[in-house]
Amino acid sequence: MADEFHLVEKSRIMDSTAINRGLRRLATEIVEKNHGAEDLYIVGIRRRGVPLAERIADKIEKLEGNRPLYGILDITLYRDDLSTVGANPVVNRTHLDADVDGKIVVLVDDVLYTGRTIRAAMDQLMDFGRPKKVQLAVLIDRGREHRELPIQADFIGKLVPTKQTEIIKVMLKEFDDVEAVGIFEKPAE
Amino acid sequence: MDKPFRRRDLLGIRDLTAADITGILDTAENFREISTREVKKVPALRGKTVINLFFESSTRTRTSFELAAKRLSADAVNISISSSSLSKGETLLDTALNLDAMAPDCIVVRHSSAGVPHQLAKVSKAAIINAGDGANEHPTQALLDAMTIREHKRKIDGLEVAIVGDILHSRVARSNIHLLTKLGAKVRVAGPGTLVPSDFGYLVESGLTVCDHVEEAIDGADVVMILRIQRERQDSAYFPTLREYAIHYGLTNDRLDLAKKDAIVLHPGPMNRGIEIASDVADSSRSLILDQVKYGVAVRMAVLYLSTGGSPSQN
Numbered sequence: 024m025a026d027e028f029h030l031v032e033k034s035r036i037m038d039s040t041a042i043n044r045g046l047r048r049l050a051t052e053i054v055e056k057n058h059g060a061e062d063l064y065i066v067g068i069r070r071r072g073v074p075l076a077e078r079i080a081d082k083i084e085k086l087e088g089n090r091p092l093y094g095i096l097d098i099t100l101y102r103d104d105l106s107t108v109g110a111n112p113v114v115n116r117t118h119l120d121a122d123v124d125g126k127i128v129v130l131v132d133d134v135l136y137t138g139r140t141i142r143a144a145m146d147q148l149m150d151f152g153r154p155k156k157v158q159l160a161v162l163i164d165r166g167r168e169h170r171e172l173p174i175q176a177d178f179i180g181k182l183v184p185t186k187q188t189e190i191i192k193v194m195l196k197e198f199d200d201v202e203a204v205g206i207f208e209k210p211a212e
Numbered sequence: 213m214d215k216p217f218r219r220r221d222l223l224g225i226r227d228l229t230a231a232d233i234t235g236i237l238d239t240a241e242n243f244r245e246i247s248t249r250e251v252k253k254v255p256a257l258r259g260k261t262v263i264n265l266f267f268e269s270s271t272r273t274r275t276s277f278e279l280a281a282k283r284l285s286a287d288a289v290n291i292s293i294s295s296s297s298l299s300k301g302e303t304l305l306d307t308a309l310n311l312d313a314m315a316p317d318c319i320v321v322r323h324s325s326a327g328v329p330h331q332l333a334k335v336s337k338a339a340i341i342n343a344g345d346g347a348n349e350h351p352t353q354a355l356l357d358a359m360t361i362r363e364h365k366r367k368i369d370g371l372e373v374a375i376v377g378d379i380l381h382s383r384v385a386r387s388n389i390h391l392l393t394k395l396g397a398k399v400r401v402a403g404p405g406t407l408v409p410s411d412f413g414y415l416v417e418s419g420l421t422v423c424d425h426v427e428e429a430i431d432g433a434d435v436v437m438i439l440r441i442q443r444e445r446q447d448s449a450y451f452p453t454l455r456e457y458a459i460h461y462g463l464t465n466d467r468l469d470l471a472k473k474d475a476i477v478l479h480p481g482p483m484n485r486g487i488e489i490a491s492d493v494a495d496s497s498r499s500l501i502l503d504q505v506k507y508g509v510a511v512r513m514a515v516l517y518l519s520t521g522g523s524p525s526q527n
Contacts, residue, residue, distance in 0.1 A: 097242075099256075100256035100284075101255055101256075113239075113524065114239055114242045114243065114517065115242055116241075116242045116245055118245075146255070147254075150249065150253070151249065151251070
């Protein structure tokens with residue numbers, strides 16, 4: 024996106040240490056709430072939910088000794104704006120190799136904003152089977168007032184109330200030069 | 213053409229760039245997984261209408277396009293010649309205008325005359341996808357062949373591909389020659405002299421060789437692509453008898469031994485066992501004929517998605 028080059032970073036709210044701490048807490052809360060790693064299925068939503076989910080799965084393995092199931096969702100084909108955006112977005116692959124039936128699926132994404140991505144992820148998940156429970160873990164929650172659907176997170180790394188004009192960017196070493204979370208805004212014209 | 217393949221017609225491989233082709237193949241690879249799911253359906257093209265307009269009989273291609281549309285949640289309507297107004301005297305143009313009035317998003321067309329999809333594209337607001345026009349092109353077949361080759365050889369650039377049989381009447385051969393040479397393969401064609409056109413000169417520069425003997429074409433090949441002998445053309449005396457064709461041009465294990473040890477065999481179907489391909493070759497592990505059919509659905513899903521507005525993947 025050409026626009027991103029013109030964004031100005033207003034403040035940096037997390038560095039790599041803070042991200043790591045946040046993920047460690049998420050992992051702990053997930054096993055606490057679900058009484059262990061049994062039947063847990065950690066599913067990252069493309070793109071930035073994927074490395075986060077992988078790291079959470081690693082941390083759960085460290086805590087519990089056994090590794091939870093791990094998968095990747097590409098929600099492109101389930102988006103509700105396919106017919107309104109100029110061009111359909113690029114499709115990537117979904118990997119849910121293990122059966123979701125009867126599992127506790129924890130969806131992982133970087134930022135919870137309008138809730139529409141999560142709606143698409145849940146619709147897709149249901150096409151794969153019938154999980155026992157579906158929970159949501161996000162690194163950043165931008166606050167309920169932005170929600171366009173009745174969707175809330177079960178596990179939140181950091182609650183960051185924001186204005187609509189602001190943009191939260193989660194930068195991860197898998198995709199970016201730095202590992203940090205920043206609040207960005209378009210410069211005034 | 214500079215603009216990427218998107219939201220437009222797929223009339224032939226000839227109009228595409230190497231980047232367009234790779235974009236479609238990458239997208240198709242990402243669509244493959246959908247057909248392995250328990251619920252083989254995604255909502256991407258919900259509310260879109262795809263018309264399969266077939267003026268020529270087809271089982272595989274029509275079914276493949278229909279499944280592709282349905283797995284993307286589009287509404288697919290099939291029209292075949294026997295049930296169409298053309299048998300009542302309507303012109304092709306009028307049929308097209310009438311279909312267009314019903315606002316389809318995409319028309320998949322097959323016709324025995326070359327250029328029909330191009331004519332439709334001029335008058336229709338829908339994206340037109342060529343599912344085979346006369347002896348001209350059959351782009352989705354070439355794309356699924358390329359997907360099969362990529363899957364087994366991990367690349368196309370630098371491969372040696374033999375195309376054997378009735379090149380003259382084969383839209384599959386034409387689309388494949390364009391695609392493979394654009395992606396850097398060396399293509400060698402062979403068949404009865406009467407069935408190999410002499411006007412391929414312009415393609416020689418891009419890596420096409422016309423061989424006098426089948427053995428010459430197959431020798432050292434990575435991929436052997438066998439074309440169907442169109443038995444309906446038997447009356448026209450392109451070659452004496454089917455038996456003689458089988459003896460001189462049929463792909464037997466002996467002939468296949470000339471190819472590289474790990475060579476793969478493709479056939480667009482429907483195949484005439486014992487004529488252009490020996491049964492034991494067709495049933496061997498080197499023959500990927502059913503893989504081609506499998507990838508056909510993914511390729512057509514990608515083409516439908518992209519021609520109705522999707523962006524190509526870059527894997």
